[in-house]
Amino acid sequence: MKIQRAPMDTAERPNRPARAAALAASAVFAAAAALGALRSGPAALKPVRVLILSGQNNHDWKTTTPKIQSILERSGRFVVDITARPDLFTAAGLSPYDVVLSDWNTFGREPSASAWPEEARRALLDFVRQGKGHVTVHAGSSSFPEWADYRRMTLAAWKDGQSGHGPRHSFPVRIERPDHPITAGLPPFRTADELWNRPGLAEGVEVLASSFSAADQGGTGQWEPTALAGRFGQGRSFTLLLGHDAAAMDSPGFQALLRRGVEWAGTGQAALEEPRGKESWRWEIAAGASVALIGPEGVLWRFRYDPSLDVPFIHPLNTTDGRTLSWDRPPDHLWHHGLWFSWKFIDRVNYWEMDAGTGRPAGRTTWTNVRIETRNDRSARIRMDVAYRPAGEDTPVLAEKRTIEISAPDAAGVYAVDWSGEFTAARPLVLDRTPLPGEPGGQTYGGYAGLSLRLAGNLTERRPMTSGGPIVQMLDDRYRGRHVGLDYSGLLEGRIEGVAILDHARNPRTPTPWYVIRSAEMSFFTPAFLCYEPMTLGPGRPLTLRYRVLVHPGHWDEARLRAEYARFSEHPSETR
16 A cells, blocks of 8 residues: 655645655556556556545544555556645646545544645645546545535535434445436445444435435434435535445445446546456455455455454354344453354463453464465365463463364355364363352353354344254343254344354263353353363363354254254264
């Protein structure tokens, strides 16, 4: 990512000639890159040159800006540069570009509009007025409430005292103007994002697409504007209020609106053809950080293993039609990460919760030698070496060989995550959990550890089902019982969806005890083989745990769970 930066001691002295020249010089790079970009794009069209304004935002611009750049450049239609110095805008510096795209704002912070000198402000307005384009993404227009022309040009923005949003969730997006070049031929879609309610709109804007803001998600119960177009002088403005973060930008619907909106803002037309059907399935790999399978409705699943994390995990865990079943870092338990594995105590050291003093667990989980195999049939294998050690110590007390096999979704939308780990102790140690009620020091919440799933906060009408039948009683909103499989399903965005987890016949203490929570705040379950008692593990005695996680539509009953268990135990690594 090419961002022009100023040294800190010169940041308040804008409009330096050298910096202005540097901005203009970026056009040389754009021209040089255009030929290569077009080799994979529409050969008869010259590239649309885009300048992304970035470097300051109350959102994570460090990930969203390169994501926007990638979405545009992959199409072969755009050549993209990035600047972090809008105060250096000049007419000459902007002249090589067709579009300025804002991923930048002053929301809740300085500088105010006065930090842009008059030349910079005039250069941007004239750039658009005289026939070029301006695009804003999500909060990219939330700046300068006192600058009337800027507000008219950016079409929509957060308005204090009026605008709001609920939690991030999945919602439908419909096309309001199928006759507009940006939205012509685009189908409605679902996306998981932050949905703005009642944004402040400029006069005369055209609403091209809207999102339904459900009342049970902190919304208005109405369709709210999502994509807008307008004119500013002879130029064109496009605003896309989706795109809260890089994960939300994985949505194919978001990407189609972004590409077509930027093209229209720059040229007055939208000639790009959007992928359809099976061609839209693809792998997205961020080296050393994540791997994801992207489908027609966005991310199906994403495995994250960035070394800055406390544990590697899968989130989102989605249905094939884009509904998100998992929850990463919920406010009540920031150490919950979608689908993840963590011990609770190893020799009394806590590997689960965050230490209040450090913001990280006292027991550290690290991983190396990550090997990822993605296949053309949309299945994948992930292998890694995991080590567990107390904070401040160099030598691991426990080592793990982890393998995760993820199948392609079948015709019914079912797919499997086979999660296995082989653990070897460096010395005798005790794997333990918080004691159960009735034990010394016992707690209502005692008994959990291991592979766990925190389900989405908007899952309602929840129904845990075991391989032995329905759960009849949940004391203190919890259940602990032994079964070979458990399914947790409920109503999610108008449809019944669920996740089942299966024990394996060769796991220790099988059938496993389950730890299940169904409370007002939490939907959670884990095959907690330590639930009823700790385990002492010595060197030379490997411990192997195998589980199958199945994402599926509808409720599953005990017969389906038993059938899936038999299939898994006979073929533990079978790909569906």
